[in-house]
Amino acid sequence: MNTFMRSAFMAVSLLALGQAAPVLAQDDDATTLSLASTVDNNSFDVGALQIGHRVQYWMPVFDTLLVLDPKMNAQPNLATEFTYNADNTVLNLKLREGVSFTDGAPFNAAAVKANIEYIRDAAGQNSYMVGSVKDVEIVSDYEVNLVLNAPDPGLIGYLGMVGGAIASPATLGTEASATTPIGSGAYVLDASETVAGRQYVYTRNADYWNKDAYPFEKMVIIPMNDLSARLNALKSGQIDAAAADAKSIAEAEGAGLTVNATQVDWQGLIIADRAGKSVPALADVRVRQALNFAFDKEGLVKHLLLDRGAVIDQPFNLQSQAFDPSLVGTYAFNIDKARELMKEAGFENGFTVKMPSTPAFASYEPIIEQTLNQLNITVEWEKVAANAFIADLLAGKYPLFLMSLASQTAWMDFRRFAFTESPWNTSHVDDPALAELLKTAQLTTGEAQDEAMKAANRYITENAFFAPWFMVDAIYLTDAGTKVDMQNQNIVPWPRNFAPAN
C-alpha cells in the first residue's frame, strides 16, 4: 500500500510539473516580440501620444501618414506622396487607397482632417507637431492639402511621429480611446490579454497593407521600471529586448546579449540668463565661453559615462541638419583660457550664481561646484523637489542650470530652445540676430536651408547659449534571437525596426 501511495504521489507530482512547465517556460517563441519598457503607457488617445519610450506602445496600432526610417528620412506610408507648394505653405498629401481601420471605417481624407485637427486642438505634449496647420483642405477622397500658418521645416518629420498618427475618426475624443485604440496599424491591441501596468499584448492586424515591414505575429510590451528587473528578464529569456545603461554593458555582454546604441540626449549647462537680469556676468559672451572651456568634457565622458558617449561643443546631434563639423573642438578643455576670458570680461574675481539641486543630477553637483570654483564662481544650490524641477526651470527661476535635453531634428531643437518663446529659452531672451537666421532657415529649402540651419547653430554655439558637455549613448539590449536598427533621435527603437535574427 505504501508503495502504491508513493507511486501515486510521484505520478501526480510529475503530472503537476508537466502542467506547470508551459506556464513557467520562458518566452522562446520566435514569432513573438517581447519588449520591456522603462515606463508604462500614458494613453492611447492620439491627442496625448508621446515620443521617446512610449512610441513602442502606440506605433503598433496607429499607422502614421509618413514613416521615418532609422536615419529619420521621411518615406511614404499612409500618404504615398508629399509635396510642398513653391513657398512651403501648403503640403499636398496623396493618400493610400484601400486601407481600413480595424473597426471597419475607411481611411481617407476625412479621417486625416479629423485626426490632424484633433491632435492640434488637444493640448497634448505633441500638439505642437501640427500646430502650424491652419486648415486641412480635402481635395478628394484620397488627397488633402495641409495649409500652414507659415512654413514649418519640422512638419514632414512630425507626420512620421505623433503629428501623423491616425486613429479611427469615430474614436477621437471618446473616453474609451485612452485604453482601447482603434487604428489601421500592423497590430491590434488584444484587450483580453492587456492589463494596464502589467502587459500590453498586440496581435497581427490581418488586413494590414504592409505586413512585411512587421515580421512578428505578436508583440508584448511589459512595463518594467527597474533596470535590474529588465536585465534579469532578458538574461532569463523572458523578454527579447530592453533599454539599459552604460553600467550594465559588461554584465549584458557577459550574458551574450547584443548592445545597441544611439545618441539622443545631450547634457550640459544651460546659460539661461543671457540678458544678465539676475547675474549680470552671464550677459558677457566671454563669461559664457569661459564656462564652456572650464569643463574637462573628455574626463566626464570617461568617468561618468564609462566612455559611452561623445564630447560635444554644439547642442545638436551628429546627424542633425544643423550640425556643423567646423565647430568640433571649439571649446576643448582649457582652464587657463577660461580664466583669461573671465579676466578680460572683468570677472576674474568671479560671481555668485544660484543653481537648482535635484536628486537626478546630484552626482554632478560636486563637479560643477569644483569646476566653477576654479573661475571663482560660487554656486548656491537650491533644493528643488523632483516633481517641481522642470516646472521651476521652465518658469525661468534659475540663471544657470544643468540639464539633459534630447537632440532630434534641427527644427525641433531650434523650436525647443532658440526662439524667444521657446520653452528652454527659459529667460525668454530676445535675440534679433538669431531670429533672422532662423527665419532664413524656415523660409528656405534644400542646401540653402542646410546652410541656414548651420548658421543658426554657429551663432548659438559661438555665443555660448549653452555649455554642452556630451551626447549620451542610449543603450538598448537585444537577445541572440532578435536584431534591431536603432532609430536616430529616439531613445528606443521603433517597433518596425525589430526583426528575428535569423
Place this chain on the structure above:
Amino acid sequence: MLGFLLRRLGAAAILVFVLTSLTFVLVFSSAQNAARNILGESASQEQVDALNRELGLDQPLFVQYTTWLGKAVTGNLGKSWTSNEQVASAIANRLPVTLSMVITAITVMTIISVLLGVAAAVYGGWLDRLIQFISVLGFSLPNFWIALILVLTFAVSLRWFPATGYVPLTRSLYGWAGSLALPVAALVVGGIASAAQQVRGAVIDVLEQDYIRTLRARGVSPASILFRHALRNATPPALTVLSLQFIALLSGAVIIERVFAIPGMGSLTVDASLSGDTPVIMGIVIVLVLLVSLVNLLIDLANAWVNPKVRLK
C-alpha cells in the same frame, strides 16, 4: 462583542479620516506644478492655467479637500493625472496582485515561524540555538538582497522560475505559484526570523506557568498540553506580531515588486509618487489605511475570540 466591534470600527474610521486628511494636505500642497508636468514643455501658460482650473488646483486647499472628500466617500477617487485611468480601476487591477503575494507570504510565514518557534521553545538545546541563529541571520539580511540572490540563482541561472512578472491565479494555478515563489521567499525570510522569535518567547512563557506544571502533574500528555493549552495562550502575542508583519510585508512589497517587476500596489505607489500623480497617491493611501485597519480589526476579533479577557477591556 457588538460593542467591542463598534468601538474598533469607530477607531478605524477616525484613523482613515485623519490619515487621508494629513496626506491630502501634504501631497496637494506640492501639486502646483501638476499641470505643467502633464502638458509638457511646449504648452503655453494659458493651457497650463486652463488645466489647473480643470483639475481644481486654482481653488484654496480647503475647497480642494472638501471637493475631493465629497467624491471619495461616494467611491469616486477621480482619474489619474498621468494615464487618465480611473483611480479605482487602477487600484482594482493592482491590489489583488499585492494581496495575493502578501497573503501567501503571511501564510507561509505563519506556518514556518510557528513550527520553528514551537520547536525551539519545546526542545531547547542545540535546536533552539540553531533556530535562533537562523532567525538572526534572516533578520539581518535585507529582503532586496535576498530577492536579487534568489532571482539570479533560480530564475537566471537555473531557469526554474520566471525572473519577473505575475500570472493571475484565475489564469493558471501553476503560473501563479511560479510567479510568486521567489517574491514570497524574499519577503518572508526576515519576517520568519522575527515571528519565530516571538512565538518561541510566548510559548516558553506559557510553558513556565503554574497551570502547565499542574497539568503535567495530573498526567496530561505533553502533546495535549502543547496544542490545547500552551499554544492557545501563546496565540495573542503571536497574532499581534503577525498583524505587524502583515503591515511590514505591505511595505516590503514596494521593493520586492520593483525587483520582480510585479505590477502591484508597490509599483503603482512608486510610479505615482515619482510622477506626482496626486489622485492615485490619495487612492492608494485610502486603500492601504483601510486594509491596515481591517487587518487590525480582524486581529482584535481573533484575540477576543481566543481570549475572553480582551472583550471585557
